[in-house]
Amino acid sequence: MVQIPNQQPAKRSVPTSADVARLAGVSRATVSYVLNNAGTVRISEPTRRRVHEAARELGYVPHAAARSLRAGHSRMVLMPTSEIPMGPLFSRFFNELQWALSRLDYTVVQYASLGMTGEDAARAWAELRPVAVLAPDTSALGPHGVTVLKRSGAKAVFTLGPQRVEGAHALLMDGRRVGEAAARHLLARGRRRIGAVVPEEPGLDLFSRPRVEGLRAAVADAHIAGASVTELPLAYEEGSAAGLAARWRSLGLEGVFAYNDEYAMLLMRALQDEGIAVPEEAAVIGSDDLMLGRLLRPRLSTVRIELPSGRGLAELVDRVVRDPGAEPEVHDMLGAAVVHRESS
Amino acid sequence: MVQIPNQQPAKRSVPTSADVARLAGVSRATVSYVLNNAGTVRISEPTRRRVHEAARELGYVPHAAARSLRAGHSRMVLMPTSEIPMGPLFSRFFNELQWALSRLDYTVVQYASLGMTGEDAARAWAELRPVAVLAPDTSALGPHGVTVLKRSGAKAVFTLGPQRVEGAHALLMDGRRVGEAAARHLLARGRRRIGAVVPEEPGLDLFSRPRVEGLRAAVADAHIAGASVTELPLAYEEGSAAGLAARWRSLGLEGVFAYNDEYAMLLMRALQDEGIAVPEEAAVIGSDDLMLGRLLRPRLSTVRIELPSGRGLAELVDRVVRDPGAEPEVHDMLGAAVVHRESS
Numbered sequence: 001m002v003q004i005p006n007q008q009p010a011k012r013s014v015p016t017s018a019d020v021a022r023l024a025g026v027s028r029a030t031v032s033y034v035l036n037n038a039g040t041v042r043i044s045e046p047t048r049r050r051v052h053e054a055a056r057e058l059g060y061v062p063h064a065a066a067r068s069l070r071a072g073h074s075r076m077v078l079m080p081t082s083e084i085p086m087g088p089l090f091s092r093f094f095n096e097l098q099w100a101l102s103r104l105d106y107t108v109v110q111y112a113s114l115g116m117t118g119e120d121a122a123r124a125w126a127e128l129r130p131v132a133v134l135a136p137d138t139s140a141l142g143p144h145g146v147t148v149l150k151r152s153g154a155k156a157v158f159t160l161g162p163q164r165v166e167g168a169h170a171l172l173m174d175g176r177r178v179g180e181a182a183a184r185h186l187l188a189r190g191r192r193r194i195g196a197v198v199p200e201e202p203g204l205d206l207f208s209r210p211r212v213e214g215l216r217a218a219v220a221d222a223h224i225a226g227a228s229v230t231e232l233p234l235a236y237e238e239g240s241a242a243g244l245a246a247r248w249r250s251l252g253l254e255g256v257f258a259y260n261d262e263y264a265m266l267l268m269r270a271l272q273d274e275g276i277a278v279p280e281e282a283a284v285i286g287s288d289d290l291m292l293g294r295l296l297r298p299r300l301s302t303v304r305i306e307l308p309s310g311r312g313l314a315e316l317v318d319r320v321v322r323d324p325g326a327e328p329e330v331h332d333m334l335g336a337a338v339v340h341r342e343s344s
Numbered sequence: 345m346v347q348i349p350n351q352q353p354a355k356r357s358v359p360t361s362a363d364v365a366r367l368a369g370v371s372r373a374t375v376s377y378v379l380n381n382a383g384t385v386r387i388s389e390p391t392r393r394r395v396h397e398a399a400r401e402l403g404y405v406p407h408a409a410a411r412s413l414r415a416g417h418s419r420m421v422l423m424p425t426s427e428i429p430m431g432p433l434f435s436r437f438f439n440e441l442q443w444a445l446s447r448l449d450y451t452v453v454q455y456a457s458l459g460m461t462g463e464d465a466a467r468a469w470a471e472l473r474p475v476a477v478l479a480p481d482t483s484a485l486g487p488h489g490v491t492v493l494k495r496s497g498a499k500a501v502f503t504l505g506p507q508r509v510e511g512a513h514a515l516l517m518d519g520r521r522v523g524e525a526a527a528r529h530l531l532a533r534g535r536r537r538i539g540a541v542v543p544e545e546p547g548l549d550l551f552s553r554p555r556v557e558g559l560r561a562a563v564a565d566a567h568i569a570g571a572s573v574t575e576l577p578l579a580y581e582e583g584s585a586a587g588l589a590a591r592w593r594s595l596g597l598e599g600v601f602a603y604n605d606e607y608a609m610l611l612m613r614a615l616q617d618e619g620i621a622v623p624e625e626a627a628v629i630g631s632d633d634l635m636l637g638r639l640l641r642p643r644l645s646t647v648r649i650e651l652p653s654g655r656g657l658a659e660l661v662d663r664v665v666r667d668p669g670a671e672p673e674v675h676d677m678l679g680a681a682v683v684h685r686e687s688s
Binding site: 061102110265 | 358403407443446451452470472491495496582609610613636
């Protein structure tokens with residue numbers, strides 16, 4: 001045996017597949033076939049059992065990264081997350097998606113983008129060599145980012161947001177639908193001068209902007225004389241809402257779409273405390289259909305957002321991974337339906 | 345050149361560090377030093393620039409897994425997630441933690457456990473070869489799971505939950521504190537016969553059970569004649585709350601701790617609809633200090649949960665990774681303070 005000078009003896013505290021092979025009395029290839037469930041190779045049941053027992057005894061688990069290095073691809077679906085907490089609707093949707101992807105043998109990994117955007121974000125994600133990426137709009141991925149990901153081996157790049165990005169499949173989340181639905185409802189209830197609550201909190205602009213755009217577009221399209229939209233900045237705190245409520249009568253508005261149910265509840269309470277009758281003097285509608293909106297008096301009207309099934313999206317991801325050369329597809333993800341209660 | 349039969353020519357669509365080295369006219373080692381920011385090796389600025397330019401031109405990004413295979417360890421901190429959506433408090437805490445870890449040069453990855461628990465979960469996590477794992481209590485990791493993770497090379501295993509797990513560092517989230525604080529408050533307000541709302545929704549038991557235990561323990565410790573705790577199962581829907589409110593007077597209770605603010609709001613509305621005066625006939629307290637609780641009339645009393653800074657926890661993770669042989673530590677993470685408003 002030749003000693004290599006100036007080299008530390010390898011630490012063997014972490015068991016390897018070679019250790020398993022030795023203990024089970026089989027080849028490393030056999031260990032790999034058994035533990036990676038390679039269906040193509042036939043291994044007898046007793047051998048299979050021996051390998052599993054040896055792995056358990058040594059505490060060996062396969063290395064996902066090593067396996068994907070050998071195979072030249074991974075089964076990792078990367079879902080970058082933004083810092084904005086998800087509501088119950090999106091939480092449920094992403095849970096369903098993760099379950100469905102795991103049943104198709106993908107490993108779903110969420111990755112905090114931490115303020116990285118564009119190509120920087122794409123490079124950070126690419127280091128993990130995902131086979132598919134579902135990038136939220138907050139990442140501002142851009143066409144160059146898509147290229148970076150594809151060059152690193154990603155077979156499917158999806159963007160989730162209001163706009164298409166060149167080269168990527170688009171899962172369109174068009175927030176304008178929400179504002180459009182609210183506008184049509186308020187107009188139908190006879191309101192002409194409509195307010196649009198715009199959250200002052202940083203980061204929410206990305207979500208509130210399309211909703212207000214949709215509201216404006218639907219009001220314009222209705223061609224109703226005297227109809228208008230006024231933006232109302234509001235911070236998510238009682239003082240801000242009290243200030244807006246105090247100015248309400250001077251604004252001359254008849255109805256308000258309040259971004260979401262939480263802002264709607266905040267504003268409605270402030271209006272009531274100011275002695276402004278809801279819905280008579282101010283029709284209020286939120287969005288998201290939170291259960292808590294039903295507990296208020298009057299009960300809060302809302303725009304319910306509808307998402308497709310996570311299972312369908314998982315199947316789409318899998319189809320694109322298998323056919324990475326296909327033309328980018330566009331899928332409409334977001335539906336919006338008014339739930340009319342008592343506040344409007 | 346020898347042709348190997350029956351072997352496909354290697355696809356070269358994904359650029360490698362060898363391609364970068366060739367284009368930049370340097371060695372692969374130099375490429376690796378430059379792109380992995382290895383501070384120990386001196387590389388001249390022009391060479392550095394040439395490597396970066398070649399990498400950009402080819403669209404090459406380093407492979408995190410390959411790098412960690414070479415280095416024998418990764419910088420990945422794995423945070424398995426449960427299916428229960430996090431409230432705003434925990435979302436903020438985890439964001440802060442992720443930022444702080446990334447500043448310490450860790451890559452934070454969230455991983456959906458999807459119902460896996462114990463050693464199964466540990467093996468799935470171990471395949472990603474994280475350097476540290478922060479396991480939520482929902483995973484029921486157990487001492488064997490900790491061993492599996494450590495054997496695969498994890499230098500720091502933390503559990504987040506109400507109990508210690510042998511071999512792991514404990515970030516204790518003792519929910520009993522919340523129930524204890526609520527009990528002391530209701531007793532101090534002169535309430536003796538106390539109800540404890542227990543959500544009927546699956547999965548929440550893990551969080552509600554310690555809260556009720558804390559409530560019971562604090563009531564028992566107070567040694568007040570006639571003091572009692574009655575569990576009140578409640579589903580998060582108006583019908584269930586109306587049913588409980590209809591039975592309220594027959595239960596003979598004077599106060600109720602309602603698991604969290606959402607259940608408290610639901611129950612309080614139902615009690616009011618039934619004509620039961622809050623707090624006179626029923627003192628109500630929730631927990632989590634949601635902003636929406638302040639919008640109700642009477643304003644909702646609540647137990648505010650306090651978590652340490654994410655930065656402190658990130659430093660703890662880093663310290664343990666650097667000293668993996670150290671004795672398991674126990675850190676108390678959860679504080680509880682009553683915010684007394686009008687409902688109690």
